Amino acid sequence: MTEPLLELRNLRKAYGALVVTDDVSLSIRPGELHAIIGPNGAGKTTLIHQISGTLASNSGSVLFGGEDVTQLSMPQRVRRGLARSFQITSILPGFSALENVAMAVQARSGSSFRLFGQAAHEKALNEPAMECLAQVNLAGRAHVPAGLLSHGEKRQLELAIGLATAPKLLLLDEPLAGTGHEESQRVVETLRRLKERLTIVLIEHDMDAVFSLADRVSVLVYGRVIATDTPERIRENPEVRAAYLGEEEMV
Numbered sequence: 001m002t003e004p005l006l007e008l009r010n011l012r013k014a015y016g017a018l019v020v021t022d023d024v025s026l027s028i029r030p031g032e033l034h035a036i037i038g039p040n041g042a043g044k045t046t047l048i049h050q051i052s053g054t055l056a057s058n059s060g061s062v063l064f065g066g067e068d069v070t071q072l073s074m075p076q077r078v079r080r081g082l083a084r085s086f087q088i089t090s091i092l093p094g095f096s097a098l099e100n101v102a103m104a105v106q107a108r109s110g111s112s113f114r115l116f117g118q119a120a121h122e123k124a125l126n127e128p129a130m131e132c133l134a135q136v137n138l139a140g141r142a143h144v145p146a147g148l149l150s151h152g153e154k155r156q157l158e159l160a161i162g163l164a165t166a167p168k169l170l171l172l173d174e175p176l177a178g179t180g181h182e183e184s185q186r187v188v189e190t191l192r193r194l195k196e197r198l199t200i201v202l203i204e205h206d207m208d209a210v211f212s213l214a215d216r217v218s219v220l221v222y223g224r225v226i227a228t229d230t231p232e233r234i235r236e237n238p239e240v241r242a243a244y245l246g247e248e249e250m251v
């Protein structure tokens with residue numbers, strides 16, 4: 001059995017008496033696209049924050065590539081290849097798509113570019129940035145100010161900025177939120193390509209996308225994982241169906 005790339009052991013987060021994630025244990029295998037679904041308020045976003053290191057857990061641990069990263073900050077986790085895709089709010093609208101990604105490349109590289117001259121510096125940032133844009137099918141829009149991109153293109157730009165940190169595993173929190181039908185198809189196709197070479201943990205409410213992309217699905221209800229299985233088995237699981245009663249998505 002292959003070692004998991006990411007392992008969550010008994011993670012818990014509570015706000016006073018409100019327990020938001022409760023004893024969450026999960027193993028994410030290298031190369032899989034693992035979706036985490038659950039009704040509104042189940043604790044999915046909180047869990048992503050705990051994994052990425054933006055939120056400290058009350059107890060439990062996070063292991064990445066076999067290393068215990070529970071006490072590490074988000075930037076330290078990013079340097080190890082555990083990255084979270086950035087939200088649209090972190091895109092700088094006045095800068096081009098390319099410049100937005102180049103800044104993320106620069107952040108990854110730290111001061112290692114200081115020794116280069118200006119032209120070489122730009123090339124060293126722009127070439128990998130362009131490569132990231134190509135991977136999300138946005139190379140043709142590289143020089144457009146990010147503020148003028150459509151909503152779906154901005155979501156693709158978020159993915160490119162996430163890729164600029166050279167992740168081994170990418171955490172995605174609702175990458176299809178707010179996209180129309182055609183745009184969401186484009187983002188789904190992008191994710192399908194990315195999953196060929198990256199491990200992905202995906203939170204998404206769009207069940208068509210989840211069931212067409214995921215290798216495995218975990219279901220979170222009131223902060224607890226009630227099932228982890230293949231999409232087909234999850235769809236048939238009576239406990240999962242009961243948790244979604246009254247919600248249209250699972251039908």
Ligand SMILES: Nc1ncnc2c1ncn2[C@@H]1O[C@H](COP(=O)(O)OP(=O)(O)OP(=O)(O)O)[C@@H](O)[C@H]1O
Nearest residue numbers: 015018020038039040041042043044045046047205
């Ligand atoms: N900082 C906080 N303080 C208090 N309660 C919080 C805080 N953050 C989240 N919660 C509560 O934790 C619960 C889970 O929130 P979370 O956003 O993780 O759920 P979710 O599954 O991502 O929901 P959705 O699908 O609607 O995005 C909610 O009841 C929310 O109100």
